[in-house]
Amino acid sequence: MTRPGPLTTGITKGATFSAWLAAACLLAMMAATCLDVVLRFFRSPIAGTYETVGFLSALMVAFALADTTLKGGHIAVAFLAEKLPPAPAKWLDRTVTLVLILLFGLLTLRMGSHALELKDAAEVSMTLKIPVWPVVAGITAGMGLFVAVLATRLK
Known part of the structure; x- marks a missing residue:
């Protein structure tokens, strides 16, 4: 059994x-x-609670992706994979992982670009008037870490 390299260890710590x-x-x-x-x-309701909860829920999902993937905590439809012999099942898993890397890699790039556009435009939220770009940048970071975790699964 080989020890994980520093990159894999760093990705694991980042996911945690x-x-x-x-x-x-x-x-x-x-x-x-x-x-x-x-x-x-x-x-005396708090102004902007709905907006704040919306931002936090988007960040929560993005931040949870990498660690959930590392721990295999995603709900997976393994109906087909369980019926396949080991070699085709492994091929299917790698193909799905590659598609996910491609899809989320492109989404991460686009979200990063969008965060910069929002920063340049000085876009703020409707109720609280806080900048929106840090939220989008946080989502981008979470998705980028998710892509890195997926890349470690290709070994």
């Missing part, structure tokens, strides 16, 4: 850190929602 960021996003969403509900009872 990213999972902690996803957990922090979930905790912040929960806190914002609960606080808003309680304050609505006293007729």
